[in-house]
Amino acid sequence: MTRVEVSLDGGKTWQFAGLREPNFPLGEEIKVAIKTSLGVIVITALAACTGHTLERNILFAQGLVLGYAGFLGVQMSTRTLPKLPDSTVSLVLRIFLGTLSIYLFWEAWINYQHII
Numbered sequence: 001m002t003r004v005e006v007s008l009d010g011g012k013t014w015q016f017a018g019l020r021e022p023n024f025p026l027g028e029e030i031k032v033a034i035k036t037s038l039g040v041i042v043i044t045a046l047a048a049c050t051g052h053t054l055e056r057n058i059l060f061a062q063g064l065v066l067g068y069a070g071f072l073g074v075q076m077s078t079r080t081l082p083k084l085p086d087s088t089v090s091l092v093l094r095i096f097l098g099t100l101s102i103y104l105f106w107e108a109w110i111n112y113q114h115i116i
Helices: 031-053 059-081 087-114
Strands: 002-007 012-019
Touching: 031 059, 031 087
Parallel strands: none
Antiparallel strands: 002 012
């Protein structure tokens, strides 16, 4: 628990108390960060979908399949996420990001070999 006292020139003092985990540099819990990220993804997807629809650049059948799969994934994750401990969520996210970085590096290396 951290307690911060703020005093302005008027002499009033406000106290803010909050729980902060030392592993999170911005003081945000991993579950809150994931929920915020999902919100940003939804807004970005809607904006992109609107733009491409106006340009008539959409494959509707494939888009519906991907949209439905994404909807199911979000439903499963929002029901499972609150039940998992923060350490498990953090570990799974780190493993996913590590695997993704190795995969992207491998693909870049293979493509680089074809250029030489």
